[in-house]
Amino acid sequence: MRRLKERLIEGALFLAAASSVFVTLGIVGILVTESIPFFEHVSFWDFITDREWTPLFENAHYGILPLLCGTFLTTIIALLVAIPLGTVAAAFLSEYVRPNVREVMKPILELLAAVPTVVYGYFALLFVTPLLQKVFPSMGGFNVLSAGLVMGVMIIPYISSLSEDAMRSVPSHLREASFAVGASRMQTAFRVVIPAAFSGITSAYILGISRALGETMVVAIAAGMQPNLTLNPLEPSATITAFIVQVSLGDLPHGSIGYQSIYVAGLSLLCLTLCFNVIGLWLRKKFQEKE
Protein backbone atom coordinates (compact mmCIF):
# COMPACT_ATOMS: atom_id res chain seq x y z
CA MET A 1 0.00 0.00 0.00
CA ARG A 2 2.63 2.44 1.07
CA ARG A 3 4.83 1.43 -1.81
CA LEU A 4 1.99 2.06 -4.25
CA LYS A 5 1.46 5.54 -2.85
CA GLU A 6 5.17 6.27 -3.16
CA ARG A 7 5.16 5.12 -6.78
CA LEU A 8 2.11 7.25 -7.58
CA ILE A 9 3.70 10.35 -6.07
CA GLU A 10 6.94 9.76 -7.94
CA GLY A 11 4.95 9.41 -11.15
CA ALA A 12 3.06 12.64 -10.54
CA LEU A 13 6.28 14.52 -9.79
CA PHE A 14 7.85 13.12 -12.94
CA LEU A 15 4.90 14.34 -15.01
CA ALA A 16 5.36 17.83 -13.52
CA ALA A 17 9.04 17.79 -14.49
CA ALA A 18 8.23 16.49 -17.95
CA SER A 19 5.65 19.26 -18.43
CA SER A 20 8.46 21.69 -19.21
CA VAL A 21 9.32 19.53 -22.21
CA PHE A 22 5.67 19.60 -23.29
CA VAL A 23 5.79 23.41 -23.18
CA THR A 24 8.68 23.39 -25.63
CA LEU A 25 6.99 20.82 -27.83
CA GLY A 26 3.79 22.88 -27.68
CA ILE A 27 5.57 26.06 -28.74
CA VAL A 28 7.43 24.43 -31.62
CA GLY A 29 4.43 22.34 -32.70
CA ILE A 30 1.96 25.20 -32.77
CA LEU A 31 4.36 27.57 -34.53
CA VAL A 32 5.16 25.01 -37.19
CA THR A 33 1.58 23.79 -37.84
CA GLU A 34 0.19 27.31 -38.02
CA SER A 35 3.00 28.41 -40.37
CA ILE A 36 2.57 25.61 -42.89
CA PRO A 37 -0.56 27.08 -44.57
CA PHE A 38 1.37 30.33 -45.07
CA PHE A 39 3.96 28.60 -47.22
CA GLU A 40 1.26 27.02 -49.35
CA HIS A 41 0.32 30.59 -50.21
CA VAL A 42 3.75 32.24 -50.42
CA SER A 43 6.85 30.65 -51.86
CA PHE A 44 9.78 30.27 -49.51
CA TRP A 45 12.02 32.01 -52.04
CA ASP A 46 9.81 35.13 -52.01
CA PHE A 47 9.76 34.97 -48.24
CA ILE A 48 13.53 35.23 -47.91
CA THR A 49 14.26 37.53 -50.87
CA ASP A 50 11.39 40.01 -51.19
CA ARG A 51 12.44 43.37 -49.85
CA GLU A 52 9.03 44.37 -48.59
CA TRP A 53 6.88 43.08 -45.73
CA THR A 54 3.31 44.26 -46.12
CA PRO A 55 1.14 41.19 -45.47
CA LEU A 56 -1.90 43.25 -44.49
CA PHE A 57 -1.93 45.52 -47.55
CA GLU A 58 -3.98 45.17 -50.72
CA ASN A 59 -0.83 44.53 -52.71
CA ALA A 60 0.76 42.18 -50.22
CA HIS A 61 4.49 41.44 -50.07
CA TYR A 62 5.92 38.77 -47.83
CA GLY A 63 9.64 39.42 -47.53
CA ILE A 64 11.03 38.84 -44.06
CA LEU A 65 14.19 40.89 -44.75
CA PRO A 66 12.95 44.25 -43.43
CA LEU A 67 11.86 42.64 -40.15
CA LEU A 68 15.16 40.76 -39.84
CA CYS A 69 17.01 43.97 -40.55
CA GLY A 70 15.14 45.83 -37.80
CA THR A 71 15.66 42.96 -35.37
CA PHE A 72 19.40 42.73 -36.01
CA LEU A 73 19.90 46.48 -35.90
CA THR A 74 18.24 46.89 -32.50
CA THR A 75 19.99 43.79 -31.17
CA ILE A 76 23.43 44.98 -32.31
CA ILE A 77 22.93 48.41 -30.75
CA ALA A 78 21.75 46.80 -27.52
CA LEU A 79 24.73 44.44 -27.42
CA LEU A 80 27.19 47.25 -28.14
CA VAL A 81 25.92 48.79 -24.90
CA ALA A 82 25.38 45.68 -22.81
CA ILE A 83 28.41 43.50 -23.56
CA PRO A 84 31.20 45.99 -22.77
CA LEU A 85 29.42 47.55 -19.81
CA GLY A 86 28.19 44.22 -18.46
CA THR A 87 31.57 42.51 -18.77
CA VAL A 88 33.53 45.39 -17.24
CA ALA A 89 31.02 45.67 -14.41
CA ALA A 90 31.27 41.92 -13.81
CA ALA A 91 35.08 41.97 -13.75
CA PHE A 92 35.00 44.96 -11.43
CA LEU A 93 32.54 43.32 -9.05
CA SER A 94 34.35 40.00 -9.02
CA GLU A 95 38.00 41.15 -8.94
CA TYR A 96 38.13 44.61 -7.37
CA VAL A 97 35.28 45.04 -4.95
CA ARG A 98 35.02 43.76 -1.39
CA PRO A 99 32.47 40.92 -0.95
CA ASN A 100 30.08 42.94 1.20
CA VAL A 101 29.95 45.76 -1.36
CA ARG A 102 29.34 43.15 -4.06
CA GLU A 103 26.48 41.62 -2.07
CA VAL A 104 24.76 45.01 -2.10
CA MET A 105 25.62 46.06 -5.66
CA LYS A 106 24.55 42.88 -7.41
CA PRO A 107 20.88 42.87 -6.35
CA ILE A 108 20.63 46.58 -7.18
CA LEU A 109 22.02 45.91 -10.64
CA GLU A 110 19.58 43.04 -11.02
CA LEU A 111 16.70 45.44 -10.40
CA LEU A 112 17.38 46.71 -13.93
CA ALA A 113 16.16 43.36 -15.21
CA ALA A 114 13.09 43.45 -12.98
CA VAL A 115 11.70 46.71 -14.36
CA PRO A 116 8.70 45.90 -16.60
CA THR A 117 9.63 46.24 -20.26
CA VAL A 118 6.68 48.53 -20.99
CA VAL A 119 8.20 50.98 -18.50
CA TYR A 120 11.46 50.85 -20.48
CA GLY A 121 9.36 51.61 -23.55
CA TYR A 122 8.02 54.73 -21.86
CA PHE A 123 11.57 55.72 -20.89
CA ALA A 124 12.89 55.23 -24.43
CA LEU A 125 10.04 57.12 -26.10
CA LEU A 126 9.59 60.04 -23.71
CA PHE A 127 13.02 60.48 -22.11
CA VAL A 128 15.83 59.06 -24.25
CA THR A 129 14.44 60.04 -27.66
CA PRO A 130 13.97 63.74 -26.78
CA LEU A 131 17.49 63.67 -25.31
CA LEU A 132 18.94 62.14 -28.48
CA GLN A 133 17.03 64.58 -30.64
CA LYS A 134 19.16 67.35 -29.16
CA VAL A 135 22.22 65.58 -30.60
CA PHE A 136 20.62 64.43 -33.87
CA PRO A 137 18.02 67.09 -34.76
CA SER A 138 16.98 65.12 -37.86
CA MET A 139 15.87 62.14 -35.81
CA GLY A 140 12.19 61.26 -35.75
CA GLY A 141 10.03 60.53 -32.71
CA PHE A 142 10.31 56.81 -33.46
CA ASN A 143 13.80 55.48 -34.04
CA VAL A 144 15.88 52.38 -33.66
CA LEU A 145 18.70 54.08 -31.76
CA SER A 146 16.87 54.96 -28.55
CA ALA A 147 15.08 51.61 -28.49
CA GLY A 148 18.41 49.80 -28.91
CA LEU A 149 20.21 51.87 -26.28
CA VAL A 150 17.50 51.38 -23.67
CA MET A 151 17.32 47.68 -24.46
CA GLY A 152 21.09 47.53 -23.94
CA VAL A 153 20.82 48.97 -20.44
CA MET A 154 18.02 46.53 -19.72
CA ILE A 155 20.23 43.58 -20.69
CA ILE A 156 23.30 44.65 -18.65
CA PRO A 157 22.29 42.66 -15.55
CA TYR A 158 21.76 39.44 -17.51
CA ILE A 159 25.32 39.70 -18.75
CA SER A 160 26.96 41.08 -15.62
CA SER A 161 25.31 38.69 -13.16
CA LEU A 162 26.06 35.47 -15.02
CA SER A 163 29.56 36.61 -16.00
CA GLU A 164 30.31 37.58 -12.43
CA ASP A 165 29.14 34.17 -11.19
CA ALA A 166 31.42 32.54 -13.75
CA MET A 167 34.40 34.72 -12.84
CA ARG A 168 33.93 34.19 -9.14
CA SER A 169 33.87 30.43 -9.55
CA VAL A 170 37.39 30.54 -11.00
CA PRO A 171 39.52 28.96 -8.25
CA SER A 172 41.51 31.55 -6.32
CA HIS A 173 44.79 29.64 -6.60
CA LEU A 174 44.84 30.65 -10.29
CA ARG A 175 44.62 34.30 -9.26
CA GLU A 176 47.25 33.85 -6.57
CA ALA A 177 49.59 32.21 -9.06
CA SER A 178 49.13 35.15 -11.38
CA PHE A 179 49.78 37.68 -8.61
CA ALA A 180 52.79 35.70 -7.52
CA VAL A 181 54.50 36.15 -10.86
CA GLY A 182 53.89 39.86 -10.56
CA ALA A 183 50.75 40.42 -12.63
CA SER A 184 48.53 43.34 -11.78
CA ARG A 185 44.84 42.93 -10.98
CA MET A 186 43.86 43.96 -14.47
CA GLN A 187 46.29 41.55 -16.10
CA THR A 188 44.99 38.79 -13.87
CA ALA A 189 41.42 39.66 -14.77
CA PHE A 190 42.04 39.70 -18.52
CA ARG A 191 44.68 37.00 -18.93
CA VAL A 192 43.64 34.53 -16.26
CA VAL A 193 40.14 34.97 -14.87
CA ILE A 194 38.21 35.90 -18.00
CA PRO A 195 39.75 33.14 -20.16
CA ALA A 196 39.13 30.59 -17.40
CA ALA A 197 35.52 31.73 -17.02
CA PHE A 198 34.95 32.03 -20.74
CA SER A 199 32.41 29.25 -21.09
CA GLY A 200 30.24 30.84 -18.40
CA ILE A 201 30.67 34.28 -19.93
CA THR A 202 29.61 32.87 -23.30
CA SER A 203 26.35 31.61 -21.81
CA ALA A 204 25.77 35.06 -20.38
CA TYR A 205 26.29 36.63 -23.81
CA ILE A 206 23.99 34.11 -25.46
CA LEU A 207 21.25 34.79 -22.94
CA GLY A 208 21.72 38.53 -23.56
CA ILE A 209 21.44 38.00 -27.32
CA SER A 210 18.28 35.89 -26.91
CA ARG A 211 16.74 38.57 -24.72
CA ALA A 212 17.59 41.30 -27.22
CA LEU A 213 16.25 39.34 -30.20
CA GLY A 214 12.98 38.56 -28.45
CA GLU A 215 12.44 41.84 -26.62
CA THR A 216 9.12 43.25 -27.65
CA MET A 217 7.65 46.18 -25.79
CA VAL A 218 10.63 48.54 -25.96
CA VAL A 219 10.87 48.22 -29.74
CA ALA A 220 7.11 48.22 -30.27
CA ILE A 221 6.81 51.50 -28.38
CA ALA A 222 9.98 53.38 -29.27
CA ALA A 223 11.11 52.12 -32.67
CA GLY A 224 7.86 52.69 -34.55
CA MET A 225 6.23 49.79 -36.32
CA GLN A 226 7.17 50.38 -39.94
CA PRO A 227 9.00 47.51 -41.65
CA ASN A 228 11.87 49.42 -43.16
CA LEU A 229 14.89 47.97 -44.94
CA THR A 230 17.48 50.34 -43.56
CA LEU A 231 20.65 50.32 -41.55
CA ASN A 232 20.24 53.89 -40.36
CA PRO A 233 19.55 53.79 -36.62
CA LEU A 234 17.97 57.25 -36.71
CA GLU A 235 15.04 55.96 -38.74
CA PRO A 236 12.00 54.07 -37.52
CA SER A 237 11.88 50.36 -38.17
CA ALA A 238 10.01 47.25 -37.11
CA THR A 239 11.36 44.11 -35.51
CA ILE A 240 9.81 40.66 -35.78
CA THR A 241 8.34 41.04 -32.32
CA ALA A 242 6.94 44.52 -32.98
CA PHE A 243 5.19 43.20 -36.07
CA ILE A 244 3.52 40.44 -34.05
CA VAL A 245 2.30 43.01 -31.52
CA GLN A 246 1.03 45.30 -34.26
CA VAL A 247 -1.02 42.56 -35.91
CA SER A 248 -2.29 41.19 -32.59
CA LEU A 249 -3.66 44.60 -31.64
CA GLY A 250 -5.98 44.51 -34.62
CA ASP A 251 -8.88 42.13 -34.95
CA LEU A 252 -7.44 39.23 -36.87
CA PRO A 253 -9.65 36.36 -38.02
CA HIS A 254 -8.35 32.88 -37.28
CA GLY A 255 -6.89 31.32 -40.42
CA SER A 256 -6.43 34.54 -42.38
CA ILE A 257 -3.10 35.29 -43.99
CA GLY A 258 -2.48 37.99 -41.36
CA TYR A 259 -2.97 35.40 -38.64
CA GLN A 260 -0.59 32.99 -40.36
CA SER A 261 1.99 35.72 -40.92
CA ILE A 262 2.49 36.28 -37.17
CA TYR A 263 3.19 32.57 -36.75
CA VAL A 264 5.72 32.67 -39.56
CA ALA A 265 7.32 35.69 -37.90
CA GLY A 266 7.32 33.87 -34.57
CA LEU A 267 8.86 30.77 -36.10
CA SER A 268 11.62 32.85 -37.72
CA LEU A 269 12.32 34.43 -34.34
CA LEU A 270 12.50 31.04 -32.65
CA CYS A 271 14.88 29.73 -35.32
CA LEU A 272 17.13 32.77 -34.85
CA THR A 273 17.22 32.29 -31.08
CA LEU A 274 17.87 28.59 -31.55
CA CYS A 275 20.77 29.31 -33.93
CA PHE A 276 22.46 31.51 -31.36
CA ASN A 277 21.89 28.95 -28.64
CA VAL A 278 23.49 26.24 -30.76
CA ILE A 279 26.46 28.51 -31.50
CA GLY A 280 26.74 29.18 -27.78
CA LEU A 281 26.66 25.49 -26.96
CA TRP A 282 29.35 24.80 -29.53
CA LEU A 283 31.55 27.64 -28.24
CA ARG A 284 31.17 26.38 -24.70
CA LYS A 285 32.12 22.86 -25.67
CA LYS A 286 35.12 24.15 -27.55
CA PHE A 287 36.41 26.20 -24.66
CA GLN A 288 35.73 23.58 -22.05
CA GLU A 289 37.90 21.08 -23.91
CA LYS A 290 40.86 23.40 -23.69
CA GLU A 291 41.02 23.25 -19.93
Added chain:
Amino acid sequence: MESRQDLLSNIKRRQMWDFFFALAGLMALLFALITLLALIVDLAMTGVPRIDFAFFANFPSRFPEKAGILSAWVGSFCIMLTTAFCAIPLGVAAGVYLEEYAKKNWISALIELNIVNLAGIPSITYGLMALGLFVYKLKLGQSILTAGLTLGLLVLPIIIVTTREAIRSIPNIIREASYAMGASKWQTIRYHILPYSSGGILTGVIISLSRAIGETAPLITIGALTFIAFLPTSPVDAHLPYLNFKWLMDPFTVMPIQMFNWLSRPQAAFHTNAAATGIVLLLMTLIMNGGAIWLRSRFRKKMKW
Protein backbone atom coordinates in the same frame (compact mmCIF):
# COMPACT_ATOMS: atom_id res chain seq x y z
CA MET B 1 68.65 42.75 -18.45
CA GLU B 2 66.11 45.40 -17.51
CA SER B 3 67.41 48.32 -15.61
CA ARG B 4 65.81 49.30 -12.31
CA GLN B 5 64.48 52.44 -13.99
CA ASP B 6 62.65 50.41 -16.64
CA LEU B 7 61.20 48.10 -14.04
CA LEU B 8 59.86 50.97 -11.97
CA SER B 9 58.28 52.68 -14.93
CA ASN B 10 56.81 49.35 -15.99
CA ILE B 11 55.24 48.88 -12.58
CA LYS B 12 53.98 52.44 -12.58
CA ARG B 13 52.42 51.97 -16.00
CA ARG B 14 50.66 48.82 -14.94
CA GLN B 15 49.40 50.42 -11.76
CA MET B 16 48.02 53.24 -13.86
CA TRP B 17 46.20 50.78 -16.12
CA ASP B 18 44.91 49.00 -13.09
CA PHE B 19 43.52 52.23 -11.77
CA PHE B 20 41.91 53.09 -15.10
CA PHE B 21 40.27 49.71 -15.28
CA ALA B 22 38.82 50.06 -11.79
CA LEU B 23 37.57 53.47 -12.85
CA ALA B 24 35.96 51.96 -15.95
CA GLY B 25 34.26 49.32 -13.81
CA LEU B 26 32.96 51.96 -11.47
CA MET B 27 31.72 54.03 -14.40
CA ALA B 28 29.93 51.03 -15.91
CA LEU B 29 28.15 50.38 -12.63
CA LEU B 30 27.34 54.04 -12.14
CA PHE B 31 26.04 54.33 -15.70
CA ALA B 32 23.60 51.49 -15.12
CA LEU B 33 22.50 52.82 -11.75
CA ILE B 34 22.11 56.41 -12.96
CA THR B 35 19.97 55.19 -15.85
CA LEU B 36 17.77 53.32 -13.40
CA LEU B 37 17.55 56.41 -11.23
CA ALA B 38 16.74 58.66 -14.20
CA LEU B 39 14.00 56.28 -15.24
CA ILE B 40 12.43 56.25 -11.79
CA VAL B 41 12.73 60.00 -11.23
CA ASP B 42 11.39 60.88 -14.68
CA LEU B 43 8.44 58.54 -14.27
CA ALA B 44 7.72 59.74 -10.73
CA MET B 45 7.84 63.44 -11.62
CA THR B 46 5.29 62.96 -14.39
CA GLY B 47 3.17 60.27 -12.84
CA VAL B 48 2.97 60.73 -9.08
CA PRO B 49 0.79 63.91 -9.14
CA ARG B 50 -1.76 61.98 -11.20
CA ILE B 51 -2.15 59.18 -8.63
CA ASP B 52 -5.10 59.58 -6.30
CA PHE B 53 -7.97 57.42 -5.11
CA ALA B 54 -10.05 58.12 -8.24
CA PHE B 55 -7.21 56.83 -10.43
CA PHE B 56 -7.62 53.39 -8.88
CA ALA B 57 -11.41 53.53 -8.75
CA ASN B 58 -12.18 54.71 -12.31
CA PHE B 59 -12.48 52.79 -15.53
CA PRO B 60 -10.47 53.91 -18.57
CA SER B 61 -12.12 56.74 -20.44
CA ARG B 62 -11.87 58.90 -23.53
CA PHE B 63 -11.16 61.83 -21.24
CA PRO B 64 -7.66 61.50 -19.87
CA GLU B 65 -8.37 63.33 -16.62
CA LYS B 66 -11.28 60.98 -15.79
CA ALA B 67 -9.51 57.79 -16.80
CA GLY B 68 -8.34 55.28 -14.21
CA ILE B 69 -6.92 51.80 -13.93
CA LEU B 70 -9.70 49.94 -12.13
CA SER B 71 -10.22 47.24 -14.75
CA ALA B 72 -6.45 47.00 -15.24
CA TRP B 73 -5.44 46.34 -11.65
CA VAL B 74 -8.36 43.99 -11.06
CA GLY B 75 -7.37 42.12 -14.23
CA SER B 76 -3.72 42.00 -13.14
CA PHE B 77 -4.78 40.65 -9.76
CA CYS B 78 -7.04 37.92 -11.21
CA ILE B 79 -4.36 36.83 -13.65
CA MET B 80 -1.68 36.74 -10.94
CA LEU B 81 -3.96 34.47 -8.93
CA THR B 82 -4.47 32.10 -11.86
CA THR B 83 -0.77 32.17 -12.71
CA ALA B 84 0.25 31.36 -9.16
CA PHE B 85 -2.31 28.58 -8.96
CA CYS B 86 -0.98 26.97 -12.13
CA ALA B 87 2.76 27.59 -11.82
CA ILE B 88 3.54 26.98 -8.14
CA PRO B 89 2.38 23.34 -7.77
CA LEU B 90 3.81 22.40 -11.16
CA GLY B 91 7.12 24.20 -10.63
CA VAL B 92 7.71 22.97 -7.10
CA ALA B 93 6.79 19.39 -8.06
CA ALA B 94 9.18 19.52 -11.01
CA GLY B 95 11.94 20.94 -8.81
CA VAL B 96 11.43 18.21 -6.21
CA TYR B 97 11.50 15.49 -8.85
CA LEU B 98 14.69 16.75 -10.51
CA GLU B 99 16.51 17.21 -7.23
CA GLU B 100 15.32 14.21 -5.19
CA TYR B 101 14.19 11.50 -7.61
CA ALA B 102 15.78 11.98 -11.03
CA LYS B 103 18.39 9.40 -11.92
CA LYS B 104 21.24 10.35 -14.17
CA ASN B 105 19.83 9.23 -17.49
CA TRP B 106 18.98 10.80 -20.81
CA ILE B 107 15.44 11.70 -19.74
CA SER B 108 16.54 13.88 -16.85
CA ALA B 109 19.36 15.30 -18.99
CA LEU B 110 16.78 16.22 -21.63
CA ILE B 111 14.54 17.89 -19.05
CA GLU B 112 17.44 19.86 -17.61
CA LEU B 113 18.66 21.03 -21.01
CA ASN B 114 15.10 21.97 -21.86
CA ILE B 115 14.66 24.12 -18.76
CA VAL B 116 17.85 26.01 -19.57
CA ASN B 117 16.64 26.57 -23.12
CA LEU B 118 13.18 27.73 -22.04
CA ALA B 119 14.83 30.69 -20.34
CA GLY B 120 16.07 31.88 -23.73
CA ILE B 121 12.79 31.51 -25.62
CA PRO B 122 11.25 34.94 -26.30
CA SER B 123 8.14 35.59 -24.23
CA ILE B 124 6.12 36.57 -27.26
CA THR B 125 6.36 33.04 -28.68
CA TYR B 126 4.61 31.82 -25.52
CA GLY B 127 1.83 34.20 -26.49
CA LEU B 128 1.68 32.76 -30.02
CA MET B 129 1.57 29.23 -28.63
CA ALA B 130 -1.23 30.23 -26.24
CA LEU B 131 -3.20 31.86 -29.06
CA GLY B 132 -3.00 28.73 -31.18
CA LEU B 133 -3.38 26.17 -28.40
CA PHE B 134 -5.50 27.68 -25.60
CA VAL B 135 -7.61 30.18 -27.55
CA TYR B 136 -8.34 28.24 -30.75
CA LYS B 137 -7.58 24.53 -30.16
CA LEU B 138 -8.84 24.18 -26.57
CA LYS B 139 -11.40 26.98 -27.07
CA LEU B 140 -10.70 28.70 -23.77
CA GLY B 141 -11.21 32.06 -25.48
CA GLN B 142 -9.35 35.31 -24.87
CA SER B 143 -9.95 34.91 -21.18
CA ILE B 144 -8.33 35.40 -17.79
CA LEU B 145 -7.78 31.63 -17.67
CA THR B 146 -5.83 31.66 -20.94
CA ALA B 147 -3.74 34.59 -19.74
CA GLY B 148 -3.06 32.98 -16.36
CA LEU B 149 -2.01 29.70 -17.97
CA THR B 150 0.24 31.48 -20.46
CA LEU B 151 2.07 33.46 -17.80
CA GLY B 152 2.17 30.37 -15.59
CA LEU B 153 4.06 28.41 -18.25
CA LEU B 154 6.27 31.43 -18.88
CA VAL B 155 7.47 31.67 -15.27
CA LEU B 156 7.61 27.91 -14.68
CA PRO B 157 11.40 27.68 -15.28
CA ILE B 158 12.07 30.40 -12.68
CA ILE B 159 10.15 28.46 -10.02
CA ILE B 160 11.79 25.16 -10.97
CA VAL B 161 15.30 26.60 -10.82
CA THR B 162 14.83 28.39 -7.47
CA THR B 163 13.11 25.35 -5.95
CA ARG B 164 16.05 23.18 -6.96
CA GLU B 165 18.53 25.64 -5.48
CA ALA B 166 16.57 25.74 -2.23
CA ILE B 167 16.40 21.95 -2.01
CA ARG B 168 20.05 21.50 -2.93
CA SER B 169 21.12 23.65 0.01
CA ILE B 170 19.63 21.15 2.50
CA PRO B 171 22.42 18.85 3.64
CA ASN B 172 22.17 15.10 3.33
CA ILE B 173 22.31 14.50 7.08
CA ILE B 174 18.68 15.69 7.28
CA ARG B 175 17.60 13.09 4.74
CA GLU B 176 19.64 10.36 6.37
CA ALA B 177 18.22 11.19 9.81
CA SER B 178 14.72 10.98 8.42
CA TYR B 179 15.35 7.65 6.69
CA ALA B 180 16.96 6.34 9.88
CA MET B 181 13.70 6.97 11.68
CA GLY B 182 11.96 4.77 9.10
CA ALA B 183 10.41 7.52 7.01
CA SER B 184 9.76 6.84 3.35
CA LYS B 185 11.16 9.03 0.61
CA TRP B 186 7.95 11.01 0.21
CA GLN B 187 7.55 11.43 3.97
CA THR B 188 11.10 12.79 4.13
CA ILE B 189 10.28 15.29 1.39
CA ARG B 190 6.87 16.19 2.76
CA TYR B 191 7.88 16.73 6.40
CA HIS B 192 11.51 17.82 6.10
CA ILE B 193 12.73 18.87 2.70
CA LEU B 194 9.76 21.02 1.67
CA PRO B 195 9.32 22.88 4.98
CA TYR B 196 13.04 23.62 5.25
CA SER B 197 13.30 24.88 1.69
CA SER B 198 10.07 26.91 1.82
CA GLY B 199 11.98 30.18 2.21
CA GLY B 200 13.93 29.67 -1.00
CA ILE B 201 10.84 28.45 -2.83
CA LEU B 202 8.90 31.52 -1.70
CA THR B 203 11.68 33.74 -3.03
CA GLY B 204 11.31 32.10 -6.43
CA VAL B 205 7.54 32.45 -6.34
CA ILE B 206 7.75 36.17 -5.57
CA ILE B 207 10.32 36.77 -8.31
CA SER B 208 8.26 34.84 -10.85
CA LEU B 209 5.09 36.76 -9.98
CA SER B 210 6.90 40.08 -10.22
CA ARG B 211 8.06 39.00 -13.65
CA ALA B 212 4.54 37.98 -14.63
CA ILE B 213 2.95 41.21 -13.48
CA GLY B 214 5.10 43.26 -15.87
CA GLU B 215 4.75 40.91 -18.84
CA THR B 216 2.93 42.54 -21.72
CA ALA B 217 3.77 40.99 -25.07
CA PRO B 218 2.33 37.48 -24.63
CA LEU B 219 -0.93 38.94 -23.34
CA ILE B 220 -1.28 41.27 -26.31
CA THR B 221 -0.76 38.29 -28.57
CA ILE B 222 -3.55 36.22 -27.02
CA GLY B 223 -5.88 39.16 -27.49
CA ALA B 224 -6.08 41.17 -24.30
CA LEU B 225 -8.42 44.07 -24.87
CA THR B 226 -6.96 47.52 -24.46
CA PHE B 227 -10.19 49.17 -23.39
CA ILE B 228 -12.36 47.48 -20.78
CA ALA B 229 -14.99 49.40 -18.84
CA PHE B 230 -16.36 46.54 -16.75
CA LEU B 231 -15.08 44.12 -14.15
CA PRO B 232 -14.92 40.33 -14.37
CA THR B 233 -17.86 38.41 -12.85
CA SER B 234 -17.75 38.47 -9.09
CA PRO B 235 -16.29 35.23 -7.67
CA VAL B 236 -18.81 35.31 -4.80
CA ASP B 237 -22.44 34.29 -5.34
CA ALA B 238 -25.49 35.12 -3.24
CA HIS B 239 -26.66 31.50 -3.21
CA LEU B 240 -25.07 28.06 -3.04
CA PRO B 241 -22.26 27.16 -3.64
CA TYR B 242 -21.36 30.82 -3.04
CA LEU B 243 -18.28 30.60 -5.21
CA ASN B 244 -18.20 30.59 -8.97
CA PHE B 245 -15.41 30.52 -11.48
CA LYS B 246 -17.15 32.38 -14.30
CA TRP B 247 -14.59 35.17 -13.95
CA LEU B 248 -11.99 32.81 -15.34
CA MET B 249 -13.67 32.99 -18.73
CA ASP B 250 -14.06 36.80 -18.83
CA PRO B 251 -12.05 39.08 -21.10
CA PHE B 252 -9.37 41.09 -19.41
CA THR B 253 -6.85 43.87 -19.50
CA VAL B 254 -3.82 44.33 -17.26
CA MET B 255 -1.80 47.30 -16.07
CA PRO B 256 1.08 47.04 -18.57
CA ILE B 257 -1.38 46.80 -21.45
CA GLN B 258 -3.34 49.80 -20.16
CA MET B 259 -0.05 51.68 -19.96
CA PHE B 260 0.94 50.63 -23.50
CA ASN B 261 -2.46 51.74 -24.77
CA TRP B 262 -2.15 55.21 -23.21
CA LEU B 263 1.43 55.48 -24.39
CA SER B 264 0.45 54.88 -28.01
CA ARG B 265 -1.94 57.83 -28.05
CA PRO B 266 -0.71 61.21 -29.21
CA GLN B 267 -2.16 63.39 -26.41
CA ALA B 268 0.29 64.28 -23.64
CA ALA B 269 -2.44 63.96 -21.00
CA PHE B 270 -2.65 60.24 -21.73
CA HIS B 271 1.13 59.99 -21.40
CA THR B 272 0.74 61.34 -17.87
CA ASN B 273 -1.72 58.54 -17.18
CA ALA B 274 0.80 56.09 -18.63
CA ALA B 275 3.47 57.45 -16.30
CA ALA B 276 1.15 57.08 -13.32
CA THR B 277 0.39 53.47 -14.29
CA GLY B 278 4.12 52.91 -14.77
CA ILE B 279 4.84 54.16 -11.25
CA VAL B 280 2.25 51.81 -9.76
CA LEU B 281 3.70 48.94 -11.76
CA LEU B 282 7.30 49.82 -10.92
CA LEU B 283 6.50 50.19 -7.23
CA MET B 284 4.90 46.75 -7.14
CA THR B 285 7.82 45.07 -8.92
CA LEU B 286 10.39 46.85 -6.76
CA ILE B 287 8.55 45.91 -3.57
CA MET B 288 8.27 42.30 -4.67
CA ASN B 289 11.93 42.12 -5.68
CA GLY B 290 13.02 43.87 -2.51
CA GLY B 291 10.98 41.36 -0.53
CA ALA B 292 12.60 38.48 -2.37
CA ILE B 293 16.11 39.82 -1.73
CA TRP B 294 15.29 40.34 1.94
CA LEU B 295 13.83 36.85 2.24
CA ARG B 296 16.87 35.31 0.59
CA SER B 297 19.37 37.03 2.86
CA ARG B 298 17.24 36.22 5.95
CA PHE B 299 17.09 32.55 5.15
CA ARG B 300 20.76 32.41 4.29
CA LYS B 301 21.62 33.80 7.72
CA LYS B 302 19.14 31.69 9.64
CA MET B 303 20.03 28.40 8.04
CA LYS B 304 23.39 27.34 9.35
CA TRP B 305 23.53 23.60 9.02
